[in-house]
Amino acid sequence: MGKLFGTNGVRGVANRDMNPELALKLGQSLGTFLPEGARVLIATDTRTSNEMLASALAAGLLSAGARVTLAGVATTPALQYAVKTRGFDAGAVVTASHNPPEFNGIKFIDGDGTEFPATKEDAVEKVYFDNAFRQVAWSALSGVGRLEGVNEAYVDGILAKVDVAAIRARKFKIVLDTSNGAGGLTAPYLLTKLGCHVVTMNAQPDGTFPGHDSEPTPDNVKDLVKSVAAFGADLGVVQDGDADRCVFVDEKGHYQYGDRTLAIIAGQIVRAKRGGTVVTPVSSSTAIEDYVKANGGKVVYTRVGAPVVARKMIEIKADFGGEENGGLIFPEFQYCRDASMALAKVLEIIAKTSKPLSALAAEVPAYALHKAKVTCPDAKKAAVLAAFAKAHAAGKVDTTDGVKVYTSEGWVLVRPSGTEPIVRVYAEAKTAEAASALAEKSLKEIQALVNA
Numbered sequence: 234m235g236k237l238f239g240t241n242g243v244r245g246v247a248n249r250d251m252n253p254e255l256a257l258k259l260g261q262s263l264g265t266f267l268p269e270g271a272r273v274l275i276a277t278d279t280r281t282s283n284e285m286l287a288s289a290l291a292a293g294l295l296s297a298g299a300r301v302t303l304a305g306v307a308t309t310p311a312l313q314y315a316v317k318t319r320g321f322d323a324g325a326v327v328t329a330s331h332n333p334p335e336f337n338g339i340k341f342i343d344g345d346g347t348e349f350p351a352t353k354e355d356a357v358e359k360v361y362f363d364n365a366f367r368q369v370a371w372s373a374l375s376g377v378g379r380l381e382g383v384n385e386a387y388v389d390g391i392l393a394k395v396d397v398a399a400i401r402a403r404k405f406k407i408v409l410d411t412s413n414g415a416g417g418l419t420a421p422y423l424l425t426k427l428g429c430h431v432v433t434m435n436a437q438p439d440g441t442f443p444g445h446d447s448e449p450t451p452d453n454v455k456d457l458v459k460s461v462a463a464f465g466a467d468l469g470v471v472q473d474g475d476a477d478r479c480v481f482v483d484e485k486g487h488y489q490y491g492d493r494t495l496a497i498i499a500g501q502i503v504r505a506k507r508g509g510t511v512v513t514p515v516s517s518s519t520a521i522e523d524y525v526k527a528n529g530g531k532v533v534y535t536r537v538g539a540p541v542v543a544r545k546m547i548e549i550k551a552d553f554g555g556e557e558n559g560g561l562i563f564p565e566f567q568y569c570r571d572a573s574m575a576l577a578k579v580l581e582i583i584a585k586t587s588k589p590l591s592a593l594a595a596e597v598p599a600y601a602l603h604k605a606k607v608t609c610p611d612a613k614k615a616a617v618l619a620a621f622a623k624a625h626a627a628g629k630v631d632t633t634d635g636v637k638v639y640t641s642e643g644w645v646l647v648r649p650s651g652t653e654p655i656v657r658v659y660a661e662a663k664t665a666e667a668a669s670a671l672a673e674k675s676l677k678e679i680q681a682l683v684n685a
């Protein structure tokens with residue numbers, strides 16, 4: 234059986250891998266997996282291939298007896314909020330998130346607004362590869378409904394979860410880059426309602442992504458960094474194409490990596506609550522755990538992947554969670570990555586602590602991460618990882634996802650790639666030199682195990 238779903242749904246180049254036939258069959262598969270008559274809400278980001286794929290997906294769902302409602306262009310978290318609050322049985326987002334414009338994808342959402350868990354993806358995939366589609370009688374087919382105002386309801390939902398008065402009182406000046414994605418339909422209006430003076434960049438929805446590629450890397454957001462300084466703004470923020478992830482630029486014009494923002498928010502949340510639990514994958518920086526502990530909370534680690542983090546948060550009633558890539562999850566609002574909620578929360582923290590983002594970031598300990606990889610045949614991966622864990626068994630070893638070995642300098646995480654014949658090595662330490670030395674040492678050990 235093939236594997237359709239990656240870590241974030243099904244992805245591919247539009248009209249090549251990600252074509253109408255695939256979208257149709259995915260719709261039939263989801264519709265068959267769900268009970269007959271299930272209500273499914275579909276939204277898209279701003280890509281040129283969206284209508285083609287959403288139409289095919291809807292046709293497949295209808296064929297299997299689902300009732301389909303279209304929400305038009307909406308951010309992924311806005312769609313997730315609508316699925317949860319409007320009583321839909323499931324949702325589907327047509328988006329390739331931060332991928333280049335020629336890509337597209339389809340991601341399924343559970344009735345509670347969370348991303349589909351792997352177990353449900355596997356069940357849908359089984360229907361897909363078995364071609365075991367339910368085809369309802371002509372008399373059981375339904376039409377397509379439309380839901381207006383998904384983005385507006387989402388913005389109102391965020392406003393109900395932050396201290397609007399405290400934020401409005403600060404009259405923030407913000408430079409906002411929505412990467413020509415769906416975030417242009419939510420974030421500017423959220424900021425306006427929060428009393429901010431908003432300077433927008435790439436805010437017009439445009440599936441050719443004329444501003445820059447929609448992954449919020451330092452290279453892609455050079456214009457934003459310059460603009461924060463030029464406008465004397467309090468903050469810069471960039472959202473990815475479907476606005477579930479965001480990255481901040483502080484008032485001094487420094488790009489703040491996602492792990493630092495995650496640490497800042499986590500620390501401030503547990504400080505305000507006088508304790509609490511933060512969930513993040515084992516690949517996240519120790520800076521998060523250091524800062525959370527210093528503020529009276531604790532960190533729980535999971536396997537890599539936002540749905541895994543979200544489900545662990547639900548299970549242990551965590552106070553906050555997220556990934557180092559800028560995907561932040563606020564349980565008081567919803568159990569999914571949410572760029573606009575993150576933006577509102579950062580403004581609330583700056584307003585309430587009276588500290589600019591650069592000062593908050595300076596409180597978080599600095600670490601250096603070194604990434605490397607070793608070629609390793611798929612068949613050997615499990616044995617290599619087991620041997621690496623065994624070789625370090627005398628010390629602290631975490632096998633939550635791959636093998637994470639703690640050393641006196643920091644840690645090394647060894648994870649097999651799910652798609653390529655390689656093993657990835659991440660090493661973190663206090664300095665770049667120490668991290669690189671740690672990675673080199675581990676690379677040699679792993680290479681020896683691969684050769685053995």
Ligand code: MG
Nearest residue numbers: 330473475477
């Ligand atoms: Mg995204």
